[in-house]
Amino acid sequence: MDLVIIGCGSAGVSAAKEALKYTKNVLCVDRSPEWIGGVCLNKGCVPTKHLREGAYLLDKIAFSGSYGFFPLSPSLNLKSAIEGAKTKVIKPTREGIYKFLRSKGVKFLFSQEVEFLNPNTLRVGEKTVTSKYFLVATGSSPSSVGGISADGEFIFDTDTFWEIEKTPKKVVIVGGGVSGVEFAYILSRYGAEEIHLIEIGKTLLPTVENLSSDIVRRLERALKGLKIKVHIQTAVEDIDKNTRRVKLTSGELLEDIDAVILTVGRKPNTYSLGLERIGVSLTQKGHIEVNEKYQTSVENIYAVGDVIETPALAHVASHEAKLAVRNIFENSSKRLDYTSVPSVVYSVxxxxxxxxxxxxxxxxxxxxxxxxxxxxxxxxxxxxxxxxxxxxxxxxxxxxxxxxxxxxxxxxxxxxxxxxxxxxxxxxxxxxxxxxxxxxxxxxxxxx
Structure with a gap:
């Protein structure tokens, strides 16, 4: 192959489209066809915005009397909305991406086991693939906190949330970042009766560094206005699944909890690829070190998206991928202007x-x-x-x-x-x- 792209998410799809301008000898590798489109399409920004649209419509109806429109007892059903996201949005989008790339000659291989054997050879399940260049775009996975990870029954994260059967009435959301404030708003409109939003930092949205404090305070007031209990500078000390209790570092004991949702960030998917064995340098947190061309310490291997230390946003990953492909085939040094990258949080x-x-x-x-x-x-x-x-x-x-x-x-x-x-x-x-x-x-x- 001329280029093997590891990961068919936002970055991988963008890279494949861009690579077609230079060669037809392109291969995309991922875990399964169900992961085409990556976390953003299947588990992240797309389905959460689908649910947020329902939450917004419910709030909009409260204003509808000014238009002379008086609907009777509108309500939202979480399970139906999740199913709607999967069948009406995610599946057709995923299938459309796959069919388009296949029609243009892009090849695909799927396996849960993918690792480098040497800088020019990749093992994908039982098969081996050789290529001139590789682009690592394997994205990220939800982080755990204090040794606590999702079990898909009582404790959920942003990936496993989508298998939840019904709206939990009493919820603890651990992490007041982007995902935390989005899920808090969504669940408040989809029928949760008691929501605790836990943030260890001094303010909500601590990682969005370019937000003014008055903007963040206004969001916090709006969340509290929905009866969401916001706990700032507080962490979870213990979660007991058997008694359904959550103890906070403030000493408060939350009882009869139906679900805990972990929204404490994500970690790069790099450790199972055999990268260090072939000489690719990683940071202490597992991110791949790259130069201004998105080139790793192994000259024919490039990396973009959540696996490198740049803003973990789907649109950032997509643009990095396009630039990396141009750098590969044009021997150039194009790099994204990160000062012009927009981001949007979808909460209240x-x-x-x-x-x-x-x-x-x-x-x-x-x-x-x-x-x-x-x-x-x-x-x-x-x-x-x-x-x-x-x-x-x-x-x-x-x-x-x-x-x-x-x-x-x-x-x-x-x-x-x-x-x-x-x-x-x-x-x-x-x-x-x-x-x-x-x-x-x-x-x-x-x-x-």
Missing amino acids: YEIGSFGFGEKQLKTQGVEYKTSTVTFRAVAKAISEGEEGLIKVFHTPEGQILGANILSKKHTDSILHLLLLAKKGGLSVNELREIVWAHPTIEEVLELL
């Missing part, structure tokens, strides 16, 4: 960000200004029940350095408009001079 609010935040700019001693506007400054937002704000951080001359956006439903569109403005060199002043259509949500940018 959609919280989006890119670039540098207030804390980072202050730490770096950068002179900046903040332009802030609320969505309720425009009539269409009020009509839709929208709320939230936009904060744009920029130089005194108006060049955009970063942004934070908090809204119910329009974060993604505003986020990408601001990102395009940054990429195109438009200043905040120039954004204000654009003739925005009225009435729209986007015209809020005229008021920055």
